Amino acid sequence: MSPVGVTLIIVSSPVIVASELVKRYGGVTAVGGISFEVAPGESFGLLGPNGAGKSTTMRMVGAVSTRTSGRLTILGLDPDHDGPEIRAQLGVVPQADNLDEELRVRENLMVYGRYFGLPMSYVRRKADDLLAFAQLQDKAKSKVTDLSGGMKRRLTIARGLMNDPRILLLDEPTTGLDPQARHILWDRLFRLKEQGTTLVLTTHYMDEAEQLCDRLIVVDKGVIMAEGTPASLIREYSTREVLELRFGADRNAEMAESLSGSGDRVEALPDRVLVYTADGEGELARLTEAGIRPLTSLVRRSSLEDVFLRLTGRSLIE
Amino acid sequence: MTAIQTRVLDASPSAAKARRFGAWYVAEHRLRVMRSYVSTVVIGAIGTPLLYLIAMGVGLGHLVGSTPIDGVSYLQFVAPALMCSAAVTVASEEFTYPVLSGFKWNPTFIGISSSPITPGQIIDGMVISVIVRAFVTSVIYWVIILFFGAMTVGVSALSVIVATLVGLAFGIPIMTYIATLERDTGQIAMVMRLVLLPLTLFSGTFFPLTSMPVYLQWIGWISPIWHGTQLARVLAYGAQVPGWLIVVHVLFLLALIVPFWWLSRRIAKRRLTA
Ligand SMILES: Nc1ncnc2c1ncn2[C@@H]1O[C@H](COP(=O)(O)OP(=O)(O)O)[C@@H](O)[C@H]1O
Ligand SMILES: [Mg+2]
Numbered sequence: 001m002s003p004v005g006v007t008l009i010i011v012s013s014p015v016i017v018a019s020e021l022v023k024r025y026g027g028v029t030a031v032g033g034i035s036f037e038v039a040p041g042e043s044f045g046l047l048g049p050n051g052a053g054k055s056t057t058m059r060m061v062g063a064v065s066t067r068t069s070g071r072l073t074i075l076g077l078d079p080d081h082d083g084p085e086i087r088a089q090l091g092v093v094p095q096a097d098n099l100d101e102e103l104r105v106r107e108n109l110m111v112y113g114r115y116f117g118l119p120m121s122y123v124r125r126k127a128d129d130l131l132a133f134a135q136l137q138d139k140a141k142s143k144v145t146d147l148s149g150g151m152k153r154r155l156t157i158a159r160g161l162m163n164d165p166r167i168l169l170l171d172e173p174t175t176g177l178d179p180q181a182r183h184i185l186w187d188r189l190f191r192l193k194e195q196g197t198t199l200v201l202t203t204h205y206m207d208e209a210e211q212l213c214d215r216l217i218v219v220d221k222g223v224i225m226a227e228g229t230p231a232s233l234i235r236e237y238s239t240r241e242v243l244e245l246r247f248g249a250d251r252n253a254e255m256a257e258s259l260s261g262s263g264d265r266v267e268a269l270p271d272r273v274l275v276y277t278a279d280g281e282g283e284l285a286r287l288t289e290a291g292i293r294p295l296t297s298l299v300r301r302s303s304l305e306d307v308f309l310r311l312t313g314r315s316l317i318e
Numbered sequence: 319m320t321a322i323q324t325r326v327l328d329a330s331p332s333a334a335k336a337r338r339f340g341a342w343y344v345a346e347h348r349l350r351v352m353r354s355y356v357s358t359v360v361i362g363a364i365g366t367p368l369l370y371l372i373a374m375g376v377g378l379g380h381l382v383g384s385t386p387i388d389g390v391s392y393l394q395f396v397a398p399a400l401m402c403s404a405a406v407t408v409a410s411e412e413f414t415y416p417v418l419s420g421f422k423w424n425p426t427f428i429g430i431s432s433s434p435i436t437p438g439q440i441i442d443g444m445v446i447s448v449i450v451r452a453f454v455t456s457v458i459y460w461v462i463i464l465f466f467g468a469m470t471v472g473v474s475a476l477s478v479i480v481a482t483l484v485g486l487a488f489g490i491p492i493m494t495y496i497a498t499l500e501r502d503t504g505q506i507a508m509v510m511r512l513v514l515l516p517l518t519l520f521s522g523t524f525f526p527l528t529s530m531p532v533y534l535q536w537i538g539w540i541s542p543i544w545h546g547t548q549l550a551r552v553l554a555y556g557a558q559v560p561g562w563l564i565v566v567h568v569l570f571l572l573a574l575i576v577p578f579w580w581l582s583r584r585i586a587k588r589r590l591t592a
Contacts, residue, residue, distance in 0.1 A: 064431055087434045
């Protein structure tokens with residue numbers, strides 16, 4: 001009998017299994033029957049607009065919020081019974097920072113590490129390692145309130161790593177950060193991914209989803225609209241290229257009307273008209289020949305934003 | 319380049335330790351926070367008794383004269399009550415703003431609940447940390463009272479425990495109330511003015527309850543401060559209180575502590591696991 005076979009079974013069994021997960025708040029259905037699995041080492045994303053139910057899902061997966069119905073196992077355990085055992089193996093970066101503002105930066109890490117029953121001497125060393133990882137060594141003694149938004153996020157990630165979690169849950173890790181701060185953060189997350197940490201993250205930025213997620217679900221109004229890798233979703237729900245035409249706010253809708261039939265599909269947005277096509281330049285040339293004169297035109301590759309638009313008829317960020 | 323030191327931590331001892339000691343970790347966290355305002359705590363714990371004992375002993379005591387109250391000097395009469403009231407002040411600080419803050423303003427409770435710690439343990443940890451601060455405050459008070467000669471070393475030391483209990487009996491029900499709030503639109507100030515102040519004034523703190531008109535004496539009977547103060551007086555100078563009444567005093571304090579502690583845990587759980 002091969003021990004390798006045994007190992008493979010253990011390694012490939014999913015770390016998260018959610019099936020028909022439902023959460024209702026009174027009459028409001030925040031999550032309306034979501035099913036997905038996450039494999040160990042995978043980077044899994046939930047992409048969706050505000051109010052889609054992403055945070056609620058993350059809180060259930062984090063073994064904090066109790067589910068209304070459905071099946072949920074995290075690392076083979078049921079959060080209803082083994083909450084502490086599950087949470088002992090998770091790292092959590094919530095949407096809203098909840099660092100203790102009355103403690104210094106390093107103390108925030110130490111205090112949090114203690115919650116995992118870790119000895120004080122270990123917690124001190126670990127805090128220093130993670131401050132270095134989060135590029136916050138100089139800030140060890142600073143007040144949390146003196147940190148920038150990006151630094152707070154990095155500190156929160158460091159806090160989530162105090163227990164060497166098997167799964168790191170990140171709820172909108174870069175929302176509200178400037179582009180530079182986002183890139184620093186992404187770089188840190190890439191490192192964790194390389195080290196084999198399973199990442200589950202939510203975002204309403206399609207570029208973030210494309211950058212960080214091996215696989216994702218597109219969620220809207222508490223249900224899954226589509227699932228796949230970023231590339232496969234774009235292949236399935238969009239065309240290779242998109243031709244963006246601007247005719248001025250008052251003429252876009254009218255022009256979209258007369259363009260229908262061009263490319264595979266035409267979408268009218270308030271500020272521009274999108275023509276979905278495999279060959280953007282070719283389509284533009286054809287339209288120009290037919291006497292269509294947009295104020296500006298642009299050919300770009302399809303993104304997850306287009307997937308979302310196709311699936312819901314709305315933009316991700318409204 | 320920094321590599322994170324990865325040690326494969328076996329998670330089950332982690333969870334087992336959290337299940338067993340979680341409340342202590344929360345208390346440790348709270349005490350660390352208190353350290354950031356330790357000067358306020360210490361100055362309050364030393365300054366308050368000094369001011370009160372000087373004012374009561376030298377000032378008010380002089381006015382009252384040498385007529386014994388409850389069989390002792392005015393300073394002896396008032397000292398145990400002042401000690402209880404100091405513990406109550408500590409509890410009213412720690413069970414109001416930090417609780418609402420933990421749920422709302424700087425929601426550290428939400429942060430803690432994503433670790434293995436349970437909401438009930440967060441409440442327990444708050445209580446433990448207040449016990450520590452109220453106890454230390456009471457011990458300091460007791461020592462200063464000894465210097466003023468208003469108590470003697472001996473059984474009176476136990477009044478420190480009674481004072482701590484009074485703090486809990488007063489503060490835990492307030493924590494229960496605060497835990498239900500979504501925001502503070504003056505409720506905390508109201509608690510201080512309409513609960514803390516009247517209960518302190520009409521609980522036989524500065525004069526015996528029986529010297530008040532009968533229609534005001536009920537305030538003492540529903541006040542943990544009066545019940546506790548009477549107990550502390552028994553321990554401090556052997557105040558004459560019938561045995562059945564001592565039992566009532568103890569039961570009254572416990573009746574405020576135990577059910578409201580339980581209720582606070584329930585509310586925290588409902589709130590943090592929603
Ligand atoms: N504690 C709560 N009580 C009532 N409704 C809630 C609560 N949390 C979330 N909701 C509702 O559930 C829906 C999904 O919210 P959320 O999970 O925060 O979405 P997202 O994170 O995708 O923006 C929203 O309509 C929100 O108002
Ligand atoms: Mg959210």
